[in-house]
Each structure stands twice: as C-alpha cells, then as structure tokens.
Amino acid sequence: MQDIRKHAQGAAGPTLSIRNLTVSFAGRRQLVQAVKNVSLDIWPGEIVGIIGESGSGKTMTALSAIRLLPHKAQVEGTIHLGERDVLSYTEKQMRALRGDRIAMIPQDAMQSLNPSMRIGRQVGEPIELHRKDSASRIKTRVRELLASVKIGDTDQRMQEYPHQFSGGMQQRAMIAMGLALDPELIIADEPTTALDVTVQAEVLRLLREIRDNTGTSIAFITHELGIVAELCDWVYVMNKGEVVEQGCVDQIFNDPQADYTRMLLDATPSIHGPRDEVPNV
Amino acid sequence: MTLDINWRRWRLVAFGGFIVSAILFVAIFANVVAPYSPYDLDVANMLAPPSGAHLLGTDELGRDVLSRVIYAARISMMVAVLASMVGLIFGTIIGSVAAYFGGWVDMVLMRFMEVLFSFPAILLAVVLMAALGTSVVNSMIAIGIIFIPGFARLARAAAIDVLRKQYVESARAVGMSNTRILVREILPNIFAPLLVEAAVAFSYAVLLESALSFLGLGAQPPEPSWGNMLNVGRGFMANAAWLSLAPGMAIFLTVLGFNTLGDGLRDAFDPHLRD
Amino acid sequence: MLKVIFWRLIAFAFTLLVASAILFVTINVVPGSAAKAALGIDATPQALARFNAQNGLDQPLIIQYTAWLGQVLQGDFGHSFQNSVAVGPEVLRRIPVTLELAVLAFIVANLIAIPLGTLAAMRHQRGLDRGVTGFATILGAVPNFWLATLLVMVFTLKWRLLPASGFTPFSEDPIMNLKQMIMPALSLGIISSALLIRIMRASMIEVLSADYVRTAYAKGASEKIAVLRHSMRNALTPYVNVAAVEFGFLFGSVVIIEDIFLLPGIGSFVLVGIINRDYPVLLAAALTITVVVLIVNLIVDLLVSMLDPRSTAKH
Secondary structure, eight states, X not given: OHHHHHHHHTOSSOSEEEEEEEEEEEOSSSEEEEEEEEEEEEOTTOEEEEEXXXXXXXXXXXXXXXXXXXTTOEEEEEEEETTEEGGGOOHHHXXXXXXXXXXXXXXXXXXXXXXXXXXXXXXXXXXXHXXXXXXXXHHHHHHHHHHHTTOOSHHHHHTSOGGGSOHHHHHHHHHXXXXXXXXSEEEEESTTTTXXXXXXXXXXXXXXXXXXXHOOEEEEEESOHHHHHHHOSEEEEEETTEEEEEEXXXXXXXXXXXXXXXXXXXHOTTOOSOOSSOOOO | OOHHHHHHHHHHHHHHHXXXXXXXXXXXXXXXXXXXXXSOOOXXXXXXXXXXXXXXXXXXXXXXXXXXXXXXXXXHHHHHHHHHHHHHHHHHHHHHHHHHHOHHHHHHHHHHHHHHHHSOHHXXXXXXXXXXXXXXXXXXXXXXXXXXXXXXXXXXXXXXXXHTSHHHHHHHHTXXXXXXXXXXXXXXXXXXXXXXXXXXXXXXXXXXXXXXXXXXXXXXXXXXXXXXXXXXXXXXXXXXXXXXXXXXXXHHHHHHHHHHHHHHHHHHHOGGXXX | OHHHHHHHHHHHHHHHHHHHHHHHHHHHSSTTHHHHHHHOTTOOHHHHHHHHHHTTTTSOHHHHHHHHHHHHHTTOOOBOTTTOOBXXXXXXXXXXXXXXXXXXXXXXXXXXXXXXXXXXXXXXXXXXXXXXXXXXXXXXXXXXXXXXXXXXXXXXXXXXXXXXXXXXXXXXXXXXXXXXXXXXXXXXXXXXXXXXXXXXXXXXXXXXXSHHHHHHHHTTOOHHHIIIIIIHHHHHHHHHHHHHHHHHHHHXXXXXXXXXXXXXXXXXXXXXXXXXXXXXXXXXXXXXXXHHHHHHHHHHHHHHHHOOHHHHTTO
16 A cells, blocks of 8 residues: 555655654553554655544644643654654754654644734744744745735734734635745644634645645644545544544545444544545635 | 652641641640740740750840740731631621622622722721720731631622522522521531632731731730741840741741641532643 | 723723722721810810811711712812811822832842742752742741841941931932841842742743744753743733732822831821821722722733733734
8 A cells, every 4th residue: 555655656755754653651550642653755745644532642642743832742763854863962953843843733823823913923933933034034925824824914913913914814824834935744633623614615625735836844733624625635534543444535424444433434424535626615 | 740749749738737726835835845835935045056955045134035936826826717717707797798788788888898908908907906906816817807808708709609500599599598597508508718718818817927927017026926036136136146046947937838838628519720 | 902991991991990999988987986086085075066067077977978079070089187288289299109119129029039039940950949949938028017027137236337327318318218128128129039939930931842942952052041032021911910900009009118117108108197087088098099909900901911922913
C-alpha cells in the first residue's frame, strides 16, 4: 500500500515519517499509553486525514511531530521531518523548526489568538521570530498573507484585535500565520470544528487551494468523516491510540477493512462516498 | 489531581493542626507549662541572655521571657477565640436576617456592612480602641466588630442558598414563625462555610491583637502579650535581641499554624479550590 | 458608560457619608473625656462644661455631626483641642509623607510579586513553584511591625547602614529621605507581597495554559517570548485590580509603621489624636485615610469597567 502511494507521489521521500511512535504518561500506578506504536507517512503535497474520536490519540500523534506535548509525556519511536530526526533535536533546534518548517492551525482560533495583540503583529510573528526582516518587509508579507486567505481591507484589519474578527476570519488569520514561511508541513487540528457549516466549507476550500498552490503537506486531524471525504487524499483511522486502518479515501469509504472504520461509517449515514469537489458556497 | 498532591495537602493540614494544638495546649495549661510566674521580678537578673535557667532569657525587670511568652499565648488565644465568636455570631445574625427578609432590610444591612468592610482593618481597630478604652476585653470587641461584615456576607450568601431549598419552604408551609425558621432551619445549614471563615479570622485576630497591644492600645503591662512585649523589646534591641525575637516568633508560628490549617480546611470543604 | 460612572459616584458619596458618620459617632460616643484630656484631671466641673459648650460637645450627636460635616465640606477640620492649631493644614502637610511611604511600599511589593509569581507559574507544581508558594505562606504569617524590628536590628544595629528612624523631606535631602524610607517601605511592601505573589501566580498559571500561548510556542517562540510578550500583559490585567486594592490597604495600614519609624504622616497623626484624646485630630486623620482608601477603590472600580479588554482594544 505504501508503495502505491510512493509511486503516486513520485517524490524523493515523505515530508513526515513517523515510525513506532508511543506516547505515554505516568499515571498513579502504571504508564498510560495515549499513542501505541503508531507509524504514518505524509508525502509532499498530500492532505492526510487522521480521523478518530476524542481520546483516540490523533492529536497527541500530531503534537509529537511539532514536539508540543505536555512536559510529562514520554515519547518513544522516531519522527522524521524530511531528513531531520525530530525527536533527537534540542529544544533550541525545535524552536527553529516550529512556525518555519512545521506550522500548526489549531481547533479554536478565537482562543488561539492573543486577545491583546494586533492581528498584523500576530500573523507576522513567525517571520519576526525566524527571519531578520525589516518591519516594513514583514508588513508587506503580512498584507500578502491576509489577502491570500481572502481577508480584505488588509491595512485596516492588521490594526485590529482578534475580538473584532468573525470566527471564520479568525481561523483564516490563523491559517495566514501558518503559511507565513511556506512550511513543509501544516498540522491542522480540527480547524473547522468551532465554525458553522458555510464558513467551514470556505476554510476547507482555502486549505485545498493552499496545497494546490504551494505544495505544502497537510495533516488534517478530525473526527468528521464528511470532511475527510471532501478534503483528504489518504486517511489514517485511529482508535484507542492505535492506527486501525489506512488507505486512500475511496478505499476507506467503499471497502473498509477494520470493524471500527465500519462502525464509524455506520454512525454517519449521510456519507456515501467521496465527492470530487468541495461545493461552491 | 494525583495522590501525591493530596498527601502533600494533608501534611500541611497536619503541620498546621500540630502547631495550633500545641499553642492551644500551652495557652490552656500556661500555669503548668511555664517555668516561672510571668510577673515575678528578679532585679539581680535583669536582661539576662538565654541560659539553662531562663531558656529565652529575662526582660528589663528580670522576668522570665519564656514564661511571659507562654502566658501571652493565653491572651492571644482568648482574644482570637472571642473576637471570632463576636464576628461569627453577629455576622451570622445580620447576614441571615438580611437574606431571610430581603428587600430594604437586606439593602440597608448589607450596604452598612459594605461600608464597615471598606475601612482598613487596623485603622478601624485603632479608632474603636480609642472609643472603647484600652483593655484586653475591648480589643476583643474591636476585632470582633471588624470581623462582622465578612461573616455577614458569607452567612447571607449561604442563607440565600439554603432558602432556595425545599425544607425551608415546607417549614413556611406548616406555619413556622420567622424566628423559628431562622434558628431551626437556616443556621444549622450554613455553619460549615462559617467555621472555615472562622479559622481564617482566627489568625487575623492574632495579628490584630498583637498590633493593638504593640501600639499600647491592647493588653496593658504588666500583663504579658506578644504585642506589648515586642514594643518593650524595641527599646533593648541592641543589647537584648531575644526580647524582640521570642514574641515575634510566637506570633509568626501561631499565624502560620492557623493559616495552614485554615487553607487545608477550606480545601476539605471545597475541593474546587484545589490546585 | 457615563451611567455606570454616575451610579458609582452616587454609591461612593453614600459610602463616604456613612463612613464619616461611623467614624464621628465612634469617636464621640464617650462623652466628656475630650474635655478631661484637654484640660487635665484637675479641671473644675465649670471649666469642663465651658469647654464642652465652646466645642459644641454638649449638643446631641446628630447635631454635632451635621455641624462637623458642614465644616469639613468647606475644608475646615477644626482646631486641635490640645494646642488650638488648625487641623486641616497639618493633615495636608502629612499626606505626602504617607503617600511616599505607601507608593514605595507598593513598588517593593510589586517588584517581589510580579517576578516571583511569574517564575512560580512557569514552573507550576515543581520545586521552584513550591518554594515560592512556601515563601508567600511564610511572609503571610509575619507581622509587618516585627519585620520592621528585625530590619532595624540588621540594617541599623548590625551593619550601621540606615538610620533607625526619622524623616527628612525629599526636597531637602533626597538621599537622606530615601535612606529613612527604605526600611518602612520594605516592612510594609515585603509583607504585602505575600498576597500579591499568590495572585500573580494564579493569574499567570491561567494565562500560560491558554491556547494562544501554545500558538506562540508553535510559531517558534522561546519561553522568554511566550511569557514576556504573550502572557505578561494578559496576566497583569486581573492582577492589577487586586494590586490596586492592596495599595489602598497599604495606605490604611501605615499607622504602626509610621509610629515605629517616627514618620510624621497621617498614620502617626491618628495615634497623636488617640493618645491626646484630641478628637478633631483623630477624626481628621482617620477620615483622610478612609477617604484615600475609598477613592483608590473607586478608581480601581471605574478602571476595571473601562479597561475591559473588549473596550480598550478598540483604539
């Protein structure tokens, strides 16, 4: 199966490669394993869905890649971002990657934006932290970024604070922030859960456009099969810390192998298969 | 969250409880525990540094400092207990009356309490002492008055909570009188939070009492109190530091004991406040 | 907004009225003692009666209060029973001393509380946090007048660095003024920091667990940037409310410290009034402290309603 994908992508190697990842926390008596022996790959330009219920370990897996797990987590296995062995990196080396090579788009944009900092500064901050650009050059780039996520009236909007933005605009600002330095990988952690349906569709279309235009890989974490069907190229199904099934979207929907996947499909009767295009809104 | 932290908490409660019971024991059995009388002068032995005969030395009149610190614990505890009682009793009455009757009674009483609450405690204590005259009993009353608004607020909130519950309504339905409902149904049910507040008030009372007697407005010499001992000690700081260290340490340990105990009790009653 | 301010001001005026009445009644409730204190124990009954009549002390309390209030509203705090000096100007002379002490103590308290509370929050539930929390618990049990004594023992008697007491106006000799103010400010400020450390720690713990701080880390921010740039301002907003109330409290608790260090401020004026049974002095001093405390609380109240992040962010 891996081989099929590799040929399909025709690339030198995966953007993100996780092997035998186990994440555990010290409980009262024994270690609690949140992620068990997970292996997964994300190839360049691919949108990979990681689907599972809350507590399935999908977010933990993704956070391991950017090394933002809680301090108490114990991590085993290997994680490669391109050629980089991420788990062997020092905190300082990790900082150089975060926001530059890997970006994160969080679940709740409103909570994830600093309430007392102007949008322009927040969107431009990855550049400020990683490049020695002048303020005016950063500003120009922020303007481009906001325009690319379809936030109009950029000069005005840059001066505003998060609470002056609608939910959809907040999430688009977060996406702009993630795109600031053309990362190799974007981890999107249920970025549309907090949004209503029409806004959700806009954001999904935007993510797909970004992938098409920049060739960035996207790890899309979600519990909604519908979104996976619309957006993803390849899917990993997680349950109780383990990957129970993987495959291309067609296969997962039409010929599910794992019982758990079938259960998920049965629980979502409206899904009958992947749609080719995100509907225009 | 984990066992480890709870255990830590309990260790603190045990620590506070140990200090508090030790001090209460010393205060109650002062006449047994103290090696000397706190009043006996020993002119030949003035300002003697700590030694085997006088563990904490002697003061400017040759009195045994340890014995005076021990007897002062009595005054301190007495004031703390009675002042907290004054605050507790009057505060509870005012708070539950306000809650029960509501409307303008509530308005007037609680506005008044708020004004009283807005005075800086030490200033109000000092002014009250000026009006009442200096004595241990009066410092008790003054500190008790300062505590009333805090207890009243708490009692009112707790009573409003209780009033919403079924049993008060059924008491009304069977025709119980207002006073009877207040005393029989409400008071017993708002006591737990008030007791926690009382533990906190206790340590504050110890601080306020020592402050008043430090200023010469509380216990009057030759009666020993930690505050007036500290005040006297100031005059001999250069050659008899123990006069300042011993009573200060006593206040510190007492307040620390009550604070840790109070914090622990609060956690026990209200698990939400835990870290 | 204007409506809110208006009602706050009405409530403030009401509180002030009741507070002044409480002070006045408390101080004047024991009849006759002022005359005795002013004229001495040997004074004849006729002399006492004349004193009471002259000062209006034979009137019912309510009349005395309204008369006094009328004068106070015109800025007249009456004259000292002891030496007939006008009390108002004396209060004005003393306010700057107390204000300087309270401001310095407030600075000390914040300089301790903000960094320590922040550090404790950054190392939540680890060694440093437990150390800081323990330190705050210990400070909370130390009476400030005992700390004052200990400071004098060390800085004056042992190291001979600072004067034990006294006051020199800042305009006369700034160095001397500060030397004399250090220990009073430390005694008040260090003890005040006990509460503020806890507040800062709690506030910072909450902010550090916020999603936007994780966003900062995800952008590649160092801990320094995540804390100073992204957390500090948001953590300080609730902290400032408590700190400002604490400033009022500091101003109110200067009585003992001014007495220990012989600072001629409002606090020691209260004691002068009590010891001499000089009611106009006591009333004026106590009322001044109360008014300052109430004004500070009023300003905090108004600032809180105006500084709501949603309205500040607008400009």
